Amino acid sequence: MTLNGHQLIGQRSFAAKGEAIHAINPTTGERLTPGYPGANAGDVEDACRLAGQAFDAYRATTPEERALFLETIAEEIEALGETLTQRGMQETGLPEARLNGERGRTCGQLKLFAKVLRRGEWQDVRVDPALPERTPLPRADLRQRQIPLGPVAVFGASNFPLAFSVAGGDTASALAAGCPVVVKGHSAHPGTSELVGQAVARAARRCQMPEGVFSLLFGPGNEVGQALVKHPEIQAVGFTGSRSGGTALLTLAQSRPQPIPVYAEMSSINPVILMPAALEARAELLGEAFVGSLNMGAGQFCTNPGLVLAVKGAALERFKQAAIPAIQASPVQTMLTPGIHKAYAQGVASLSEQPGITCLASGESDSPIASPCQTQLFSTQASDFLANEAMQAEVFGASSLIIECEDLAQLKQVCSALEGQLTATLHLDEADHTATCHLLPVLERRAGRILVNGWPTGVEVCDAMVHGGPWPATSDSRTTSVGTAAIHRFLRPVCYQDLPDVLLPPELKHAPAEGISRLVDGEREA
Amino acid sequence: MTLNGHQLIGQRSFAAKGEAIHAINPTTGERLTPGYPGANAGDVEDACRLAGQAFDAYRATTPEERALFLETIAEEIEALGETLTQRGMQETGLPEARLNGERGRTCGQLKLFAKVLRRGEWQDVRVDPALPERTPLPRADLRQRQIPLGPVAVFGASNFPLAFSVAGGDTASALAAGCPVVVKGHSAHPGTSELVGQAVARAARRCQMPEGVFSLLFGPGNEVGQALVKHPEIQAVGFTGSRSGGTALLTLAQSRPQPIPVYAEMSSINPVILMPAALEARAELLGEAFVGSLNMGAGQFCTNPGLVLAVKGAALERFKQAAIPAIQASPVQTMLTPGIHKAYAQGVASLSEQPGITCLASGESDSPIASPCQTQLFSTQASDFLANEAMQAEVFGASSLIIECEDLAQLKQVCSALEGQLTATLHLDEADHTATCHLLPVLERRAGRILVNGWPTGVEVCDAMVHGGPWPATSDSRTTSVGTAAIHRFLRPVCYQDLPDVLLPPELKHAPAEGISRLVDGEREA
Known part of the structure; x- marks a missing residue:
């Protein structure tokens, strides 16, 4: 659990070649070591290509396998204990109790998404069975489920070095959905980010997740982030930060040959x-x-x-x-x-x-x-x-x-x-x-x-939470970045018409595994 | 049920002052009467402002009231009978059987969204009750529901003069969600559009819906459509048409001071x-x-x-x-x-x-x-x-x-x-x-x-349908423009924390009306 100023591309931990970033202790003004040499275009390419290669294998894992992966990440982060808190304090000036609380919240969040995966409702399974006798036209057999969008770029936030950063809500919900994640670590807390990144990589190895399901890049300035958002393998972006930063990423994402959704949580005066x-x-x-x-x-x-x-x-x-x-x-x-x-x-x-x-x-x-x-x-x-x-x-x-x-x-x-x-x-x-x-x-x-009769600070991580809102609070008011509904940001529906049962995904089969809630012919079945 | 070349702003049917559009009979090349003078900037302003004024009253209607409104629209369209079919044939060259079938589909679609409203699941009600004894921190009472986005601009499509036009899937799902609708009628079938628009207006009057819940504008060129998409009251756009048209609307919507979602169904080679x-x-x-x-x-x-x-x-x-x-x-x-x-x-x-x-x-x-x-x-x-x-x-x-x-x-x-x-x-x-x-x-x-083992033509209107897909098939792969999931395009979540029961909306109250499915503390309650 030593810091070595490394990036992570899948399981490969290495010193990049670019200009280094250094965290500054905001209490003392002291420049912290190690430095984190920034990624170059080739590193971004490698991380995104690997995420793209991992996608089909990762989305083919069962919800239970992904739930275990998320729980293992939580376990690995908890195991960082004091090391994580101390580095976090140096890099952010936040007090010990706050960082310990935030670590608990981060791990709780990962475990909550494991529960969501096991609950199954996130798949929004809908079945309209064939009506071969219907007149004037028969109805085909139609079945719908949600599938993940693809690799997601996540931008760590400065103000929650754990809960909205490397393994925060965006990463947890994207991984739960079945999307590989490439994180651009925030330059204010690279050491904290590296520790958490290593924890995620260890969990991926322990759970035998496909190589490339998670990467962590650093870089001064905006180049690494921009290259990530522009990369054709990236299919969605999670961001928490300033209005100008979020707006710039949104514009960039929309100017791609294939525009992609950006979930930017930006500014609010509450x-x-x-x-x-x-x-x-x-x-x-x-x-x-x-x-x-x-x-x-x-x-x-x-x-x-x-x-x-x-x-x-x-x-x-x-x-x-x-x-x-x-x-x-x-x-x-x-x-x-x-x-x-x-x-x-x-x-x-x-x-x-x-x-x-x-x-x-x-x-x-x-x-x-x-x-x-x-x-x-x-x-x-x-x-x-x-x-x-x-x-x-x-x-x-x-x-x-x-x-x-x-x-x-x-x-x-x-x-x-x-x-x-x-x-x-x-x-x-x-x-x-x-x-x-x-x-x-x-x-x-x-x-x-x-x-x-309360105060807005303090955001519960639960099913009913909405941490979102109309522009400019976020770039997409239809979503939340906190709480279990956050998973829906990284999913899209696919309909299967008249597929032989053997070719249907497990949750859509005529006799599905137990416990999957399905809307069948307009009626909810547990 | 005579055609008079009029626009509709709420219940006000009037001849606009702009350059007129005329439908062309594509079989004969004949120019059809009446002409439809185009709306000007003031008409767009009036329709959008009225939609904005109607919004709070309309979204305060009960799901049952909106269901009856949709069913009444269907009834009024059915009552148009032969008049609608004959005008549709003249304007589109489509055969009689096809247009009769499309009328049935359009009315069936409106009735299906009435069912969706009564089923209640569209509200995605989530309740996390207070945990005052929880340590280290108590949990507040948190309740989530979906509310409509606001007035929606709908662009009629050329190829489905009924099912994807004035009272087609975009309008039906937006009205179901609680959004007022301003339609830009397609210039290829203004007479068909006026007939259907009059039917919607009659239904709104019969159901005592707020003035401005529905308007129908015409105009040659792109001015009316662009003004609609730019209008600050408009909160979402539904479009079916060409890739260039959809992309132009998307760019316009994103360049607003407040960007809004555009649901454009554009191009596919299947x-x-x-x-x-x-x-x-x-x-x-x-x-x-x-x-x-x-x-x-x-x-x-x-x-x-x-x-x-x-x-x-x-x-x-x-x-x-x-x-x-x-x-x-x-x-x-x-x-x-x-x-x-x-x-x-x-x-x-x-x-x-x-x-x-x-x-x-x-x-x-x-x-x-x-x-x-x-x-x-x-x-x-x-x-x-x-x-x-x-x-x-x-x-x-x-x-x-x-x-x-x-x-x-x-x-x-x-x-x-x-x-x-x-x-x-x-x-x-x-x-x-x-x-x-x-x-x-x-x-x-x-x-x-x-x-x-089928053919892609023929799109069933049901719960499991997805008429959507990755760019450039649509501008938002997370959605569908056909089937009941289309309603989610026009909704966003709101969370209510510690509200007194009397101030909570009906579906979130501690003792809600029967039959509303809720996710309570992570468990599904019928």
Whole structure:
């Protein structure tokens, strides 16, 4: 479990020849070793060709075999233990408890997709038996199942070095679907990525998976990622990151001779709406809890509460008066990378220059941290917000903006003017129910998840989760990148007409294995 | 039920002000009345804005209400009877029996989506109940359902004036999902379109659907269609037509500030593979049946068998000797429009100029038909086909190309080189099973439907159908435009976290209406 600065093409671990990337410890500014020489065009070609060669053999594995593979990956990652946590802390500045929790979440996610595979519903089996006597025309025997799209390119995210990275949700759901995966490791945490990549490769070997089912490449700049997205073997892309990054990959994928789907989870400011009765009843509690949510992980969450909406008045003043000292007492935190720190500082500066913006409070600033995050809270009037699209730009980090509305009608107007979001949060009491009923249809059209009396940070990995939403929250609102429905991103339906039973895939045979749910002639059969 | 050359914006039927389109009788070349003045930018704006205004009210209708709406549309279309058939025949040159059959199919399709709505599975309800005692962190109550995307633009197809047009599969599945629809009627059959549009509008009025749930616009050229796709209220596009048309709409949709999904069903040459034992056993029967399928509807089907693959030898010669006289005896048929006739003639000319192409036989040519189709059969060697991408271009009409392969290995190589297809057909006997097993994985990766011992023309509307496939067969291989799974194109998931029961939508409540299938804590509940 030593780090050697290697890439992985299938089982082949090797030092590439390109310009090296080095992780930076964002707390100390220290450059970490080893360096990771970047892949060249030939490496990308090799990894993609191998993934293409592995595809038919990999998709021919049984769901049970893939379930065991995913569980073995989880086992191998768990076995990395402290080594993984320590390297993760050095590379990301995230605290130990968070990384241990994220490791658990990552392994839990892999195991959950193993359960999905065993449950079988992901195949969406549909059978319309032949009706040879039907008039005026007989019906053929028609059977449908889902098959995997093909090799998938996955881009690791900076802010979840485990759960949205090398063996994160995109990789887990793509492997579950039967797609080989080529990961472009994030340059901010190559050591963490190499450790996890080695774990996946060991699991592939232990489970005798086809060579090339998994590869891990590094590279400075955008060349490796662009080459991956353009490669003809790649059939889908998973990405979590900035709006500009996601949009660039989407454009690239669509300009291919054969366009492919890109699942980019990009930007969201996650409005939190304080309904009047709830605000009146517990303004102070809400103010303090809000700052707690805002500061989590230095605000470096896709679901960070970047916008607070409320009707102006005494209750909102109480909320602000509770939030302000909590903001001012917020200690400096470490951001993930020097680049993210710089973008945060620019975002804060740009927001504070907008007409009508007031800075309500700033957190502590005195710190030796190399890539610091100083918490910021702004406020503005709804009319100013409505007149200025720039105020909707995501500031990635612990910054938030309170929108003061004249009344609930204007608050609804602000909601209607919002871009697509991952989440929309409501704090409400029973007396707010009627007003909420008018807001819900607006929020449903703008968000993938609507939550009540909680905070958007914290994304459960389960069947019902949606971590998605309309553009620009994601590039494809029909999907989720967290939760079991994520598997559907990497599948497509195929219909088999009048195939002899012996040629049908197992789940479509006239007498299928037990326990596969099928829709037969319009009726659900367990 | 008189034709008045009107557009429909909601219930408002009116004469637009733009340049008029006129249908042409493709048999006689006669220009049909009335003319249909084209919509202008203001009309597009009005239709889209009205659709946007209708959206929340329409999606708030119950599935049962929408089911009744779809059934009422079917009733109104059936009531058009002979009027519809006669106008359709004049505008398309299609025979009476075909149009009556297509009317039945169209109405059956609407009724099938009513069944889907009542069955409830389309909502994909998932419930993960709260686990307040879970450690280290409790789980919130999480509930997921599907909601409609928003107003949909539907482009009528030329070759199915009913089943893929104003109230065809795209409109039926979008309306079922809860999306208002704005149709751009095909310029080849405006009268047929107006009749069906009036029927939909009458059904909307009878069912008291929100004003704007359906509109129908006409226009010469591409302006109306482009304005529709660019309009911010439009959230998805359904299209059946040419590869260039679909690609143009896709590019336009992706260049919007908010990109939207385009479901374009574009081009397919539908390979038919004659496996050795089957060919040996019944070469003559296959040759005759092939020509029958090729000639159906003058070959103007997306699933027309445009490619035949076989290993060369005596059996293939017998197939050709049976096909050739059948081709030569093929009477001239009427094509749908002068434009399609012209494109067919150009496609045939271009194919016949490719190096290594032999024209095996041509059908009858002497005819007074204004837009005639002369059946054509070509052959070439696999090596020539593999060296020349131009041979894969779809020739829309009754033209097909036999690829003569040296052996099964080369036949597989040809299959691997094919672009994405709607269908792949195999004729096989038991002795072909082993060889077929090697071909199936190749075909699965290239086609949406694989069929055995039949012909690809004829697409059943049912649960298991896939009328889709990898690019360029469609712009989104994850979907189908025929069959009940088509509804998923117009839906996206939303997750509700910790909502009070009273605020939850009906299907997500703690005690839901009976009969809704839900995935609760990973277990399927009927």
